[in-house]
Amino acid sequence: MNQEIRDRYEGRASIMKALGHPTRLFIVEELGRANRCVCELTEMIGADISTVSKHLSILKQAGVVDFEKRGTQMHYRLAAPCVLNFFHCLEDMVRANVQRQLLCLQNDAQPCGCEVKE
Amino acid sequence: MNQEIRDRYEGRASIMKALGHPTRLFIVEELGRANRCVCELTEMIGADISTVSKHLSILKQAGVVDFEKRGTQMHYRLAAPCVLNFFHCLEDMVRANVQRQLLCLQNDAQPCGCEVKE
DNA sequence: TCGATAGTTGGCATAACAACCAATAAACAA
DNA sequence: TTGTTTATTGGTTGTTATGCCAACTATCGA
DSSP, X not given: OOHHHHHHHHHHHHHHHHHOSHHHHHHHHHHHHOOEEHHHHHHHHTSOHHHHHHHHHHHHHTTSEEEEEETTEEEEEESXXXXXXXXXXXXXXXXXXXXXXXXXXXXXXXXXXXXXXX | OOHHHHHHHHHHHHHHHHHOSHHHHHHHHHHHHOOEEHHHHHHHHTSOHHHHHHHHHHHHHTTXXXXXXXXXXXXXXXXXXXXXXHHHHHHHHHHHHHHHHHHXXXXXXXXXXXXOOO
């Protein structure tokens, strides 16, 4: 994998990385329903406003969200609604993972690679 | 965001996080074309085989890939082909991000939030 | 002008991640 | 049995991410 190809994947991976956090995924799904200001999101999430602001700036940097200033408030919106299409696949995978872990617990005689590490 | 909802997003986010690395994204796209053993992927990627093996175990843990032992080789395959659908959206976003950065460089009089930090 | 509200940024401590090397295990050929 | 190939795991080191607090900026109402 040379530098050029690596850069190609770097750009995509940084977007996926931006989506790889529960709080940020929550923000994305919420903005899929309605535009929100930082204060509303902070209220829903229950973290420090500076923490939420930093999550939003990571999403902004990745091009997932965009914002608009209105008075003292910053109104965020989804800039790339196509990411909402990821959720269906993600939910299927979460379900499959749970299923796999259950199967693994049932016949734990033979290891199946889904053991919980200690 | 209570614990239950947080857990819900945690499961999805860990899958996105697993995809949030250039090497792992490369592996996913390559496995979308054909099943591969670790040695083939290592050859393509050009990293230590232990590094590639660890990337694969992260993808396995997330339920993105699966493997099958054949002699001394481990043959990996895509367990969740739906992730291939992510790429189109990712590429659109990368293009949009590049476009945005170009615009930003052109009229750098007013900051637009895409400045490169030093 | 002064104070209150809304957000962003810097700093810091802690935690998680990444990549290599070394050691080990499994399959198989000689 | 011994050596080779393939792959995983442990250990180490350096980098990056996370979340809070504190400091600061901007807008707006009194």
